Amino acid sequence: MDAERRARLEATTRYEPSEVEGRILERWLEGGYFHPPSEGTAADNFSIAIPPPNVTSALHMGHALNGTIQDALIRLNRMRGRNSLWVLGTDHASIAVHALLEKELRAEGTSRYELGREAFIERAWAWREKYGSQIVEQLKRLGASCDYERERFTLDEGYVRAVYRVFVRLYEKGYIYRDNYMVNWDVGSRSVISDLEVENREVTDTLYSIAYSIEDSDEVLTVATVRPETMLADTAVAVNPTDQRYKALIGRHCVLPLVGRRLPIVADEHVDPEFGTGALKVTPGHDPNDLEIGRAHGLEEVVVIGEDGRMTAEAGERFTGLTVAEAHEAIVTALREEGRIRAEEPFTHSVPFSHRSGERIEPLISLQWFCRMDELAAPAIEVVDRDRVRITPEQHKRVYLEWMRNIRPWCISRQLWWGHRLPVWYCDACEETYVAESAPERCGACGGELRQDDDVLDTWFSSALWPFATLGWPDEDAPLLDAYYPTDVLVTARDILFLWVARMVMMGIEFTGDVPFDDVYITSIIQAPDGRRMSKSLGTGIDPRQEIDMHGADAVRFGLLAMSSTQDVRYSAAKIQQGGDLANKLWNASRLILLNASTEALEGQAAGGVVPGPRPVRAEDRWILSRLQGAIEAVTRNLDSYDFAHAALELYRFFWSELCDWYLEIVKPRLYDGDPEVAATLRWILEQTLALAHPMVPFVTEEIYTYLRAAAGAEGPHMLVVHPFPEVDGALLDEAAERQVEASIELTRSVRRWRDLVGVAPGSVLPARVADEDGEPPHELVARLARLAFDAAEGEALASFGQVEILPSEEVDATQVRRRIAERRETLRGEVERAERKLSNQGFVSSAPAEVVEAEREKLTTYRAELEELEG
């Protein structure tokens, strides 16, 4: 290590992430470590397709967690020597872009309709050029090792080809079709949205009871509704066939108030006789349930609410052009004037709202494109059922299967402009329809002009192709696809399990003949610290970018991993802090080692790594090497099984509580003495620990690694990012050393506790002796760590801890000691009694496993011995 570097290391007592991270990121990018070759097979290689963030989005906590997890997995596998590809890209996010641009247009006093389709799309592309990459830059700051050289976009040229190929094939198979059917109309975005984008909210409305006259009678039939405005589209009244009250009326007619339409009275089992009056107004045009009744009885389907959210001409002259809310008022007033309202009462029920625009959904019948799902779902059910695709945590598997087994047709057309325009052309002259990957010239039947469908596809239609479309499908020559498909794992939150994950499984199987990924890992959803949802509008959001600015990317990454769980979690600032503390401690422990551990005497013996192998000499060396193996085993197992919290905390525990608290303290004298063997061991452990930690905290470990390499005189550009990931070396496991050193640690703790209790000065060294010289524990280290001097031979012991006896001196207050001994005696008596009781229980002795009983006997023996000692 050169003098300048050494001086910097010496002077920097505190790790400064902001000073380090940009520099390290540059080196990773320049080194091309994130850009693997398209070689090898998917079985040997490792790949993840990132859930493409919307072009409109800024990095939020969900991305941060999700990105950290994926990055940890990618880095782990890259270090294992596998070609590891993390496919990056963004989603065109049709509705989100519309919302954003239309807001801008409104501010400018115009609208997309005034602007026109072409100009609007141009504007959207301009927007994407300008802002679309911000999320990508933010992912870099997190340390995400995506392949930034292969970034994709769901509207790029190749991707569009994939989307059109899929549409045409599904059309040819008869899965995609056009139909008049009940859809969720979002007045806010003036488009259809899918069932999955509808959110039901509890709302209290007024339930009106309205009297419909019965034809040729003075009687009335009273129906109940919360939406009187839809009565204009009523085409029947239904009663339950078993309802005695109405049996005689079935087949007769009512007269629709305000309109005068004759409504047949039909019998249908959907009607609950218990609800309201037991008579249901049937509005097939505006209620999904009523549509089913209507189709069963061949009823007319009238639509009175238009796509602009206003009443159509069908609603009658009086109401045409009114908004739904205005029509509601006008109709109630009119009914009241006619004396038709029999009751009004508050009624709480769930009402559909658009997840996108927040507006109340208008169910209406509309001509749209649909995709039939049952055939696609069947194999996608099968692969999850048989665990060909494993879902973790597994409780989500059942939810997935349940949803898939009840899957319904998917409305895929949207009345928007930004997106994949439907590859469908119509001939107005002869009403032919053409579905093709590229535009046909003219109508094949009559030679007429063709007109392309105005609608675009649901954004999720293109997202469903993500894992294979990003790898080059449908090109004949797609080397990335060969090398990296199927991907290994998909990491996402559960809110898009159906919207996205399920559809990828279906499309993947349909178009590639293989599943898109082997594993699905469902992450926690991070809530605000108070347990509420993190949201901008509630003001509960915490911005990961700010957290990175303040604490560093490693701190945020560690914190998020430590927080992650099989269920939703509250954001924990303390865990982020813990990550920051860890980075700082890693830095400082490394300073201790690198500034003091000279292996010059052993130089030239490095094999493979940048430092010579470990040189265990004493029990503590064998102990820490053995403990390191345990940590490697646990961290690796936890990462591989998607238990990130335990991986992070195990790393922290090993490094902090074993390596720093004990081993470094124990070996300091040897280190300062320039012992080359302990220096070699320390450097080797440091290298292993850095590599073990790297997938979780890449920046600080990479930074320290540059110093480690410099200290070892290593040359070249080799970086930790591609360092072999540590593997358990069975030869380094040493149970005897573990037992021995742990005994010394326990002994040290006991002495320290006693010192604290009896109030001796922290710095004072107490006279002590070893009762039995044959005792195995290395009392030398206890002496130093507990500040004892084993040089006094004579005198009566004040206290004893196993073989170690503490002798009287002016530092110790004898009264305190007596009190302490009395307390300890009480504790021991309790313990002895507890153990005796347990062992005298015949049930326990005969039924419990032998080792449990044996352990209990040993405890009893130990306690009795100590008690005798104190009493003797």
Added chain:
RNA sequence: GGGCGCGUAGCUCAGUGGGAGAGCGCUCGCUUCACACGCGAGAGGUCGCUGGUUCGAAACCAGCCGCGCCCACCA
């Protein structure tokens, strides 16, 4: 209406059958030559409630209470 999950130390959470754990916070003591983002010691839990299974239950079973979330076309 169905489904999933949660209730453990002041806070956030681990802990799936053998003596209650971590981080933060709190108390006491330390300018111990890597780190005060530090070091040492400590206090603090009838493991939601009630029954059951078991030699033994925080853990398994049943019921109850409280709290989330998802799915669902009862006006």
